[in-house]
Amino acid sequence: MTQYQPRYHVKRSVFILLFLIVALSLLISGCSTSGASEKTYRVGVLAGLSFVADITDGFKEAMTELGYVEGENITYDVRLTEFDIPTYQSILQELIEDEVDLILVFPTEASIEAKNAAAGTDVPVIFNFAQTEGTGLIESIREPGGNITGVRYPGPDLALRRFEILRELVPDATRILVPYQKGYPIVQSQLDIIYPAAEAAGVTLIEMPAETPAELASLLQELGATGSVDIDAVLFIAEPLIIGPEASAAISSFSREYNIPMGGAYFSVDGYGSLFGVNVDPIASGKLAAPLADKIFQDIPAGSIPVISAEMFMQIDYGMAQKMGLEIPEELLILADEVIR
Incomplete structure (x- = not known):
């Protein structure tokens, strides 16, 4: 004999089933994006x-x-x-x-x-x-x-790392030129962290602030006109002047003329560029x-x-180092994210 089931039990079961289907659909749709909605x-x-x-x-x-x-x-x-x-x-x-x-x-x-x-x-x-x-x-x-x-x-952290790597690549450098955008807000905090390291290493930093690429080119020309360019290396810190096309061309031309290695921010102008770059x-x-x-x-x-x-992201220009007769420590090559040959 078949047992009688009240109709409200059937309706309740159907309702629960529909509720579960809707809830599952909402859950799936909600997981398909991370916060994206119909709004544009x-x-x-x-x-x-x-x-x-x-x-x-x-x-x-x-x-x-x-x-x-x-x-x-x-x-x-x-x-x-x-x-x-x-x-x-x-x-x-x-x-x-x-x-x-x-x-x-x-x-x-x-x-x-x-x-x-x-x-x-x-x-x-x-x-x-x-x-x-x-x-x-x-x-x-x-x-x-x-x-x-x-x-x-991470400007200060990068600045210190750039200085350390430049010292590894050019260990005999005792006078390092540091050109930068005059008045740029993040410059001083970078210099503050580099100076103690430079002093401990017996290195003199020669700051060269400039407001425009033209002023930088003029300052470099004046330095060359002295007849005695007493600069062993150029260190680029994080600022917007040097990475512009006119300023990078000016500093590259100057460094090429006097066979001065550069490093910090990576760029190359007409085949002469930085030995390395440490950046983001x-x-x-x-x-x-x-x-x-x-x-x-x-x-x-x-x-x-x-x-x-x-x-941080490190680039090493192995080919540039070879041109300048500089050796790159093997451990630096291993640490580099990109080696340019």
Whole structure:
């Protein structure tokens, strides 16, 4: 004899089954992206230095991996320029007036301007390739404060490592020229960490601040005109002057003429360039900014998101060292992320 089942038991079972199906669907759809929604986010990008413009590409690539697909649920307004404060200020004002959902900005000086421009607005800022030490950019690494967070450029750490490697490659150097952009905010903190190391090694640092490439070329010409160029090596610290095409051409021409090795930031002009470069990989640094943006799009305040520090990236120009008759220690070649032959 078949036992009778009340109809409400059947309805309840169907209801539970439907509920489980809907819940599972929502769970799957919610896991398919990291915060991406039907909203189309608008990101303004101030790429304030073409030397590291690949930061933008790294950021976009990582955002796509997080589910933010350009042209579908996110758009980018990318403004590429060189080091120029009035231009930075003008671009930032336009982005804020356009009410973008986020500003990605680099390097340091542009980031400082972005913080100031966005103050008092609802536009969050993510900085990249920006030094935090001695710049007032953030309150702390764990709690950057305000409406800003980002990827820290480890300027002092890089400066010291650059000095150490230059000493390894040119151990007899006792007078090292240090050219840089006059008044740039992250210069002093780098010099502060290099000077004690130089003093301990018996090395004299000859600073050469310049406001423009033309001024740098003039200073180098004056140094050459003395008839006695008492310089054993050139050290590049992190700043925007030297990596520009005119300034790099001027310093390369000078160093070639007097057979002076260069190192710190990597570049080559007409076959004569740096022995090495220690820096941050722009693409990798850009990728680090994507999870920060994802958190902001999930309504987490930017100022509560801890700052991330980018890792160092070392390039060694083995061919350049051979041209100059310099030996590169095997351990340096092993440590290098890229060896140029």
